[in-house]
Amino acid sequence: MINEWNFPHNGYGQVRGISDAGIETFTGTEIQSLAREICQNSLDAAVEGSNATVRVDFEQYRIFSSEIPGYEQYASKIKKAYDHWSKKNSEKTIKVLTKALSSINKQETIVLRISDFNTTGLSHPYEDSDEGWNALTKLDGGATKTGDKAGAFGIGKNAPFTNSDYRLVFYRTLNEAQETAAQGMSRFISFPEDLNDSMNTMTTGIGYYGNPQGNLPVDSISELEQLYKRSEIGTDVFVYGFNAGTEWDRDVINEVLENFLMAIHKNLLSVTVADKKIDNSTLARYLGVYNAKIKNAYWYYQVLVRPETKVFTRDFHGLGTLKLSVLVDSSEKLNRKILITRSSGMKLFALGNMSRIISFSGILEMEGKELNEFFREMETPAHDKWLPSRHSTNVLLAKEYNNELKEWIRDCIQTLGEHSSDDEIEVTGLAGVLQRESDKTTQSGDENRESLQDTIESITIQPRVSKNKPKGLFYGSEGNGKSKNTDAEGVVGADGNNSTTRNLGGMRHRSKKDMHRGRVAIGGHDTVHKRYGGNINQELKNVRIIKTSRSIYRVSFILPRDIFAGHVEIVTVGENGKSNRLAIYSASELMGCTGIKKSSEGVRFSSMKGNEKVQFEIILLDNRDYAMEVNVYEHN
Structure with a gap:
């Protein structure tokens, strides 16, 4: 049987233009997308139950263009496409076809070979199946992988074609059933086989090289065997007309380090680019050499190897385990992001907006097939973010779980940040x-x-500035105030100008703390507070208010001395300088205080220790973010 090119006719159907959506997705990041998508597909094809490291090799060749399989025939297809579209009013199409025609007619061309090992190869190459070979070459929009797999072969299979001047790729495999298969494929543009009869001979723009009967692969293609003979199970991808330039190897290494740090660190993957091998033993060296381009990967690696990294784990609704590793270092300018990884070790995306004041880097690993499968449903086609609205079965639950996961990460980071200091200023060289x-x-x-x-x-x-830094004041007790007339209404306080807490007797307190009028109750008295001047009213030390979940805040500070009764007022301060007391839903003590409970004034307590950390938690009635201040009032 003679191998040949076949571009099926479109049957008077849709005409394929040059701006194919699958191709355009990777325009501008061609070589990076190629490295990422190929390595991910190889990891997804790892042999189940095997401890062998998946190996991916990138190798470049310079050959005569005449050594392209089916060269003369394929060059003629490009010429027909150019002749047809050059008469149309499409500047971009003509530009792309002019470049393709010029490249295919050059005496030499570049081929990039990408081969994987310790994988399953592509199954069912000669059968009518939606898996394996056909999922790669014929099935569009029907990704077949499940669980913790990437969901390919989906849109990512277009990435190799963006790296070819004439959109030409060859595939070859040796699978677990010891079947061999090879086939060429072009994701090009519709063109008529007969320029004089374009309506009846217009093609789909997708072409195959191999067995034209059914557009099937063949056992082998001699031109591929001359480049590289495969003897182990796995898959090869050959990109003809490779257009990535002289820095291609550096770009591939950067992308591999950026996206597969975890897989390499865990010995799940090793990648050889030309003569450079990146595996667990060489990872640190390559990160050191390339860290100017991949600073994020460099810091994530520090999270993996530094002894001070803290690890948090959590069972997530029985689906699997969340494992969060966080490095906090105030002496380093870390990236303040969390690397989200798939179980295979591939980077999904970096989660930001966790904290603006804590210097940290972290990695979140999702362990468990069900957990990965649930969140995989939210991934975008580019695998770079979660969108709960994409979940196919339960959008509301996806939104809830997505928010819950982020809140848990934020809580863990803030817990670590509570032990770091932002108050020290170092002047280098002083x-x-x-x-x-x-x-x-x-x-x-x-x-x-x-x-x-x-x-x-x-x-x-330059002092270190923290946005919305919480402030606090301690208002010590002045003693009992006196009304001008004890049996009639009068202004409380000796001079009528002091803020007060009205004590009506027993443990009941008037909530408002400003000048007020009122009859003196039997057994009651007024506690007067002086806001300014004297030694009684002082600033609280080390005031911190940390949001630990959607509506829970942890409040901590240090008092100048022990006090045995009082209340804490939590206020929010607006841009106009005015403060408003926040409504507290509940309060609970943590350390340095007793009798904590909510009150109309904010939080009441029976005692607080001085000169050491006081800490308690509050829940607000809403989950909005506020700039907060803390005021502590001592009662008589």
């Missing part, structure tokens, strides 16, 4: 300047003291 100038002073007197002063004044110290 200590050295002071020491050296001081030595000179002892020798040269006033002259060098002036030099030292000039040096210090030339240094600008």
Whole structure:
């Protein structure tokens, strides 16, 4: 049987243009998309139950164009397409076809071979099946993989064609059933086989090289065997007219490190690009060499290897286990992102907006087939984000679980951030300047003291600024206030200008803390608070308010001394400087305090310790984000 090209006619149906959606998806990131999609497909084809590392090799060849399988015939197809479309008013189409025609007519061309090993190969190459070979070559929009697989062969199978000047790719496999198969494929543009009868001979734009009867593969293609003979189970992809340029190997390595860090670290994958092998033993070296281009991958690797990394795990609704590894380091400018990975080790996307003040990097691993399958339903075709609206069975539950997962990650990060300090300021080199100038002073007197002063004044110290940094004040008790007349209405306070808490007797308190009028109840008294001046009213120390979930906040601070009764007011401050008390739904103590419970004033307590951390949790009536301040009032 003679191998030949066949472009099926479209049967008077749809005409395929040059701007195919599957191809355009990867335009601008051609080589990066190729590396990512090929390696992911290879990982998905790993032999189940095997501990063998999947190996992927990238190798480039320069050949004579005449050595392209079916060269003369394929070149003639491009010429027919050019002759037909050059008469149309489509500048982009003519430009692409001009480049394709010029490239195919050059004496030499470039071929990129990508081969995988320790995989299953492609099944059912000669059968009418929706899996294996046909899923790659004939099935469009029908991704067949499930569970924790990527869902390909979906749109990603278009990536190799974007790396060919004339959209030409050959596939070859040796599968577990010891079947061999090879076939060429072109995802090109519709054109008429007969320019004089375009309506009756218009093609679909998809062409196959091999057995024209049924557009089936053949056992082997000699031109492919001359480039590389396969003896192990696996699959080869040959990209003819490879157009990635001289830096292609560097681009592939960058993409592999960026997207498959976890797979390589776990010995699930090794990749050889030309003569450069990236595996678990060489990973650190390549990250060091290429980290200017892949800074994020470099920090994620630090998360994996640094001993101070903290690990959190959680069973997620019985679907599987979430494993979150977080590195917090205030001395480093980490990327403040969480790498979300598939169980195969492929990067899905980086989750941001977790914290603007904590310096951290982290990795989330999703362990378990059901867990991966549930979140895979939310993935976009590019596998770069979750969209709950894409979930095929339960959009509302997908939205709930997506929000819950993000809140859990945020809680873990904020818990770690609570133990870090943002209050220290270090001026690099200042200590050295002071020491050296001081030595000179002892020798040269006033002259060098002036030099030292000039040096210090030339240094600008920028304090670390934290947005919406919580503030707090402690209002100590002033004692009982007096009404002007105890049996008639009067202004509370000696001068009528002090804020007060009205004590009506027993444990009941008036909630409003400002000037007020009211009759004195028997057994009651007024507690007067001075906002400004004196030693009684002081700033709280180390005030922190951390949002730990959708509506729960952890409040902590240090009081100047022990107090035995009082309340805490949580207020939000607007841009106009005015404060409003926030409504508390519930409150619970954590450390350094007793008798915590919600009240009309905010949070009441029976005692709080001074000079050590006081900590309690509150739940607000809503889950909006506020800029908060804390005010602590002592009662008599």
